Amino acid sequence: MSKRQMHLVGYVLAGPTWHHYGIWRHPESDGLDMLDPARYEEIARVLEHGKFDGLFFVDFLMLFDSYAGGYRTNLKEGGQQCMMDPMQLLATMARVTSNIGLAATMSTSLYHPFHIARSFASLDHITKGRAGWNVVTSAMDREAKNFGMDALLEKNLRYDMADEVVEACTKLWHSWEPDAVVGDRENNIFADADKVHYVNYEGKYVRTSGPLTTPRSPQGSPVIMQAGSSPRGREFAGRWAEVIFTLQNSKEHMQAFYRDIKDRVVASGRRPNECAIVPAVDVVLGDTESIAKERAEAINSYASPTLGLAEISNALGVDMSNEPLDKPLAELELTQGCRGILDVMLQGVEKDGLTLGQAGKAWATSQMTPQLVGTPTMIADYLQDYFEAECCDGFMICPSMSPGTYVQFVKTVVPELQRRGIFRKEYKYATFRENLQN
Numbered sequence: 323m324s325k326r327q328m329h330l331v332g333y334v335l336a337g338p339t340w341h342h343y344g345i346w347r348h349p350e351s352d353g354l355d356m357l358d359p360a361r362y363e364e365i366a367r368v369l370e371h372g373k374f375d376g377l378f379f380v381d382f383l384m385l386f387d388s389y390a391g392g393y394r395t396n397l398k399e400g401g402q403q404c405m406m407d408p409m410q411l412l413a414t415m416a417r418v419t420s421n422i423g424l425a426a427t428m429s430t431s432l433y434h435p436f437h438i439a440r441s442f443a444s445l446d447h448i449t450k451g452r453a454g455w456n457v458v459t460s461a462m463d464r465e466a467k468n469f470g471m472d473a474l475l476e477k478n479l480r481y482d483m484a485d486e487v488v489e490a491c492t493k494l495w496h497s498w499e500p501d502a503v504v505g506d507r508e509n510n511i512f513a514d515a516d517k518v519h520y521v522n523y524e525g526k527y528v529r530t531s532g533p534l535t536t537p538r539s540p541q542g543s544p545v546i547m548q549a550g551s552s553p554r555g556r557e558f559a560g561r562w563a564e565v566i567f568t569l570q571n572s573k574e575h576m577q578a579f580y581r582d583i584k585d586r587v588v589a590s591g592r593r594p595n596e597c598a599i600v601p602a603v604d605v606v607l608g609d610t611e612s613i614a615k616e617r618a619e620a621i622n623s624y625a626s627p628t629l630g631l632a633e634i635s636n637a638l639g640v641d642m643s644n645e646p647l648d649k650p651l652a653e654l655e656l657t658q659g660c661r662g663i664l665d666v667m668l669q670g671v672e673k674d675g676l677t678l679g680q681a682g683k684a685w686a687t688s689q690m691t692p693q694l695v696g697t698p699t700m701i702a703d704y705l706q707d708y709f710e711a712e713c714c715d716g717f718m719i720c721p722s723m724s725p726g727t728y729v730q731f732v733k734t735v736v737p738e739l740q741r742r743g744i745f746r747k748e749y750k751y752a753t754f755r756e757n758l759q760n
């Protein structure tokens with residue numbers, strides 16, 4: 323019997339800083355090419371060369387401004403910012419690749435299901451069956467204000483709304499039967515109207531009549547990706563998600579998360595392999611361990627604790643500029659914002675008893691994901707160990723440096739995983755979903 327295969331997904335963001343704050347200042351970083359489509363095309367080519375299942379764009383619909391009353395710190399120091407619309411970048415990436423899955427984040431709280439369904443159906447046609455949607459409910463009221471609302475719904479209600487949005491989108495995606503377009507020139511039959519249907523979806527939060535204007539796409543619907551970690555977020559993921567991103571702090575936390583989500587997937591009537599769980603890891607490589615450590619030290623020297631704290635403020639929706647840096651993170655009280663993210667940080671607190679200042683530095687360094695530093699063999703050992711210990715089905719690779727981390731990873735770690743028989747040597751299928759499930 324062939325060995326279970328690992329899945330790899332790349333983390334991409336249309337801005338100067340991805341996962342490692344301050345890295346745009348490094349001379350080898352392409353962070354300042356953030357507005358150039360060629361940057362993204364190159365990343366897509368590299369990851370496809372490495373046979374990655376897919377890549378996805380993080381997206382937030384605001385300039386982060388939860389720290390010290392505005393966006394000054396974040397802008398000045400080049401923190402996380404999503405400067406371009408991922409859907410358009412994905413369309414350009416689609417034109418230079420043919421196998422890798424291409425996914426974007428889109429918010430169910432801020433976009434209407436008709437817009438979402440049409441965008442992803444179009445992307446699925448453009449990519450010939452490689453589209454993915456990272457479903458987020460958004461967490462910051464500034465995002466709501468940008469869309470003309472005063473505030474977001476309360477968190478659990480946002481997930482209730484997200485359920486409706488995905489239901490409505492699914493109906494819209496299926497509003498065209500697969501063979502509705504006939505294209506019969508001789509008999510003047512472009513489409514069979516009996517195979518295109520109104521959906522008349524009426525929920526508590528959203529309504530849409532349909533049909534979609536876009537014919538059925540190759541996958542029928544994009545691969546659904548998600549990163550909920552709160553109980554309600556996990557419930558949503560168990561029902562819908564085909565890929566789950568997670569930040570977990572230890573092997574035990576990963577195993578517990580893995581079991582919990584797989585149980586929820588099965589409880590929703592799906593097979594466990596219909597949902598791939600991929601924790602985020604940050605990788606710093608070197609030909610020897612000491613070279614890798616030196617490299618990590620150089621890279622991490624760019625991470626500013628202030629920017630890290632500003633970013634934690636953004637992630638949690640709470641201004642921490644007036645909090646003392648030596649305050650224990652465990653003493654923060656939170657109800658709104660990304661509570662799930664705080665819980666993950668608190669896993670680190672149990673381990674290390676972090677203060678706010680230390681958390682700021684750790685966040686700026688790798689957003690609290692494990693930073694794996696070592697030779698390609700050491701990194702492959704770690705990935706294989708976690709994969710085989712049922713912590714996950716694969717990994718989301720968050721590059722400390724773009725494009726260098728990806729280039730090195732693909733050149734050195736991927737062949738090692740392939741030699742061990744736990745990662746594909748070639749793509750076997752044409753669609754993102756098929757590659758993920760096999």
Ligand SMILES: Cc1cc2nc3c(=O)[nH]c(=O)nc-3n(C[C@H](O)[C@H](O)[C@H](O)COP(=O)(O)O)c2cc1C
Pocket residue numbers: 379380381382427457458459460461548549550551552553554555556567568569602660661662663
């Ligand atoms: C790896 C990762 C990537 C994420 N990307 C985004 C994103 O692009 N946009 C966004 O609004 N939220 C993003 N989130 C936040 C999640 O959607 C979610 O709100 C968060 O993980 C907290 O889970 P909870 O909502 O269940 O508390 C991301 C989370 C993780 C762990």
